[in-house]
Amino acid sequence: MSPPRAVCPRCGYDQSGAIAAWDRLDPPHCPIAGVCTECGLDFEWRDLLNPAFSRQPRFFEHTNQRRLASFVRTWRAAARPWVFWRWVKMEHQPNVLAMAWLAALGFLLTQSLMVIALGLVGLVGDVGTLFRTGNWYGRSMSIGDAFAIAAFPFGTYLDERTLSALWWFQFDIAPLQLIAGMTLLLVPFAFLLVPTTLRRAKVQRVHLLRIWTYSLVWAPVFLGATAIFIVFDRTVCGFLAYMGLRPSWTDRMLPYGFDRWSALVATVAWLLLWWTTATSLYLRIPHGAAVVALLTFASLLVSTLAALLLYGPGLFLY
Ligand SMILES: [Zn+2]
Incomplete structure (x- = not known):
């Protein structure tokens, strides 16, 4: 199975080399956290690879249903930047x-x-x-x-x-x-x-x-x-x-x-x-x-x- 495509959420650097290296670990395993070799960002692999973490379903950019509710929620959150920027992350694919x-x-x-x-x-x-x-x-x-x-x-x-x-x-x-x-x-x-x-x-x-x-x-x-x-x-x-x-x-x-x-x-x-x-x-x-x-x-x-x-x-x- 080919490894899933993953890029650094901040700089966009391709992380497939880092994923391929997991096989060479002793014993082979998937680490929890990684560091981008290009920009030095610390991230967790689940945020890149698991849609449960890489999507924010109630965020207007990601919602598929209840658009009005997610619009109001996103609009309200934008009034409080300290709330908004904990809720929206770089790992959430921009739309x-x-x-x-x-x-x-x-x-x-x-x-x-x-x-x-x-x-x-x-x-x-x-x-x-x-x-x-x-x-x-x-x-x-x-x-x-x-x-x-x-x-x-x-x-x-x-x-x-x-x-x-x-x-x-x-x-x-x-x-x-x-x-x-x-x-x-x-x-x-x-x-x-x-x-x-x-x-x-x-x-x-x-x-x-x-x-x-x-x-x-x-x-x-x-x-x-x-x-x-x-x-x-x-x-x-x-x-x-x-x-x-x-x-x-x-x-x-x-x-x-x-x-x-x-x-x-x-x-x-x-x-x-x-x-x-x-x-x-x-x-x-x-x-x-x-x-x-x-x-x-x-x-x-x-x-x-x-x-x-x-x-x-x-x-x-x-
Ligand atoms: Zn990076």
Whole structure:
């Protein structure tokens, strides 16, 4: 019987030579664990050879039935990288098409839920205003404003103190939002461009693709942090003004600039958490945190330079 085909889950190196050598052991036996001679990865043979271990039936990339349940399970797990990257392993054969579907639909689902949630907060503000004044005047945040901000949380209107211009808002993108979005998209390319990381560990590119696509699933919450802060700030301020605890409903609680920067700060924090857990738990590369911090910083720098070229030196005055 020919030995089953097995390759290193990280670098793809053919392990049939190592399997053939089992016959020459004294006495001949199948060891439990192996080490890839190409990239140095420690693995267990059962994870390569036994479908019970090389498949994850409830993971969206592997499921054959109950696709909706496995979609929801995978989408939810992607919100907690320390759970996700213990659940999904390199030994689980990547399915690029399923990956693309999950990233696209998961992103839309997260974005839609955020729009609905912030719309409801705006509605609470509206109803509160109606109860206390008998009309809509003096509301600090309406359902329409909240809905529009959440649906497109990248506009320059986010930087203005007043949201009155919202209904004819232009689809121009605020520079800090652009930097956050670009950084999110650039990190895997930074991985490819820093050759020592990959050369030492010889990571197959499909693993970087997998890490990157799932990082997008919950990205709307971080890219939309500015919208979330604005909607909550305005709504809470409206209530506090009503109770006499704030001077006016146009007042803000958060210092000016805090909400503007929050999307960039939240996105970079998410990227650091996501790629650090993926590098150490999934790629099993030691000292992943330092590498990830360096690559995230490089992506941030490139995005900032690109934004400077687009907006000019007045970038941070927006
Ligand atoms: Zn290997």
